[in-house]
Amino acid sequence: MTMQFNEESFRGDYTFRNSPAAIRRFPFPFDRDEYMYSVNIEQHPGGPEGSPFEFAFDVDEHYVAEMKDREITLAEDPMRCQSLPHMELAGWDLLELIMVSKARDYPELFKLSRDGNAWHWINKPLGIDKKFTFLDPTTLPCGPLEYITRQAQGDFALLHEREGNLWLDAGMVTSQADWSLDFDVGMNFFEWHAPVPKARKMGVFDKALKFLLAVTQEKSYRRLNWTMTVNPRLDTSPENYHKWGPEKRTITPENVGAKQFLRVELQTFWRLPRSNALAFPIRCYLCNLEDIATQPKWGRRLHRVLRDIDPDLAEYKGFAVNQKVILDYLSQFDDGAETSPGIFPD
Amino acid sequence: MSKLALKVTAVETLSPLVKRFRFESPTGAPLPVFSGGAHITVEMPEGEIVRRNSYSLISDPYDGSGYEIAVRREDRGRGGSRHMHTKVREGDEITVSAPANHFQLDLRARKHVLIAGGIGITPFLSQLKQLGMEQKPFELHYAARSREEAAGLKLLPGAAHIHIHISDEGARMDLGAILDGQPLGTHVYTCGPDGLITAVADQAARLGWPKTSVHSEAFTAPPPGEPFEVVVKSSGKTVTVKADQSLLEALEAAKVEIDYSCRGGACGRCETHVTACDGRILHNDHWLSEAERAEQKTIMPCMSRFKGARLELDL
Structure with a gap:
């Protein structure tokens, strides 16, 4: 099967759209009719064929357009990609992980030939054919982290382990849910999570850190996180809040189904071999309410989750201002019927 | 923890007490590369007991053609290193963990x-x-x-x-x-x-x-000691720890789920809460502080032992 890539935009005229197949494979994050924090962690990769969990790094119909959007964001603000000097080796680790995974999982799109450290990488969707020397940064046009993450959907954080903590010492962040790499770079696990309400008191972060420090090579994990975004915008950054913040006020009962998106992050955790750093890719998936409601189970469940959510979380996830309009819209899909367990559509 | 089934391809005597071992994939497939200071855990089955000791990797971290370790024979130990020295030969099959690292270089250093x-x-x-x-x-x-x-x-x-x-x-x-x-x-x-x-x-x-x-x-392997018993709180089951077995190994043999990594009292992974203690915990780890040791409310099963009437673990 040859993958078709959409021509679409994530800003300005917002022509982003999901095909019916993309809707059905959307990683709907709620496995029950209510939501509270949990350490909802599973092994990764692995999942139903065609799902975004099947492969290490999911490639979908939005790949080419997302990479173009990243290019625009980086041209306006190069600080979206940073790597402290000791993190270069982790960048090579990540480059290897992504190239090897993509060439294995999508042989019709990517090809990697290796002869010792002489590597040849072909990325057909982006038209890249590059020979370079692994671990020699002078043979790439930019650092290894930037090079590979300009070719991989989602944001990437590289975490350095020391003093029993994890430090956010490198990353590529252009499709984030309102956080800033430039602000957080160099912070430890508790510092960069400080804005999350309630969780620290619940002990969530102590448990999460303990879990992450225990992640070993050859065994990776994932979890889903979510928020809400008005318009299909990848770059909802603090730096550009003046561009997207006001858009929250454009929601009306007439346009909410098309303009209000559920934003899901597929977060994965990898121990990198050479650097012993952790890679934390955060892949963003967008789906608007009317597309979600095409799956009756999801329409019912999303209504119940957003209706009963803790007000602090509605505020933190940035949709409290539109909660009533969203609920009025979603209530038409909730007939009170029972929903089946699990995240997948019926 | 993912495991690798390897083959012993070389055994070399380096000194009267130290031998070098090389392990390779039986299919020739490259092994995962690793970072300097990493270790693997080697499984040593002997009768009903499976001993597991962790050893630092001494080979080139970026060379996936094989893993090498050096093992010092500890005649007063509980038998892991003696097993490596006397039982393990070229051509044997051996199961090891994927590499993990609790002693990595801080690459920020000048x-x-x-x-x-x-x-x-x-x-x-x-x-x-x-x-x-x-x-x-x-x-x-x-x-x-x-x-x-x-x-x-x-x-x-x-x-x-x-x-x-x-x-x-x-x-x-x-x-x-x-x-x-x-x-x-x-x-x-x-x-x-x-x-x-x-x-x-x-x-x-x-x-x-x-x-x-x-x-x-x-650098320590679990010490042997007198046999003792522990009670697993969730099941009420009593587990006997033999003289030449660590508490962690005894729990594993009894199919009690417990996490571990270094098996040398350094990484903290197997830290376990104690729900009842009538006696004295013999702390042999490098993880708990003096105050924590004195409280007797936690134990590191990879290294530590017990002497007394009753020890119940929150497992």
């Missing part, structure tokens, strides 16, 4: 000072290769009692910044001289007996080194 005592040389052998590839300034100090016992001599390259201190020859290591005058931003790493680790930490503190620049890995 310079690395590595201090090894005896068999504590092992984690530095892979780190040396990584430092070489990274082209980072370093110096290594290797202390041993006698030249005959110094197994590391056969594994160390000759170089100006590799210093050998043989105490029988009157060349004892002078920690003050090593640490004094190092450039700002230097990190020091010690592996060896507890006394050496403490001496380096004390010397570094006297010279005003930041604590975060001082790293160590204590």
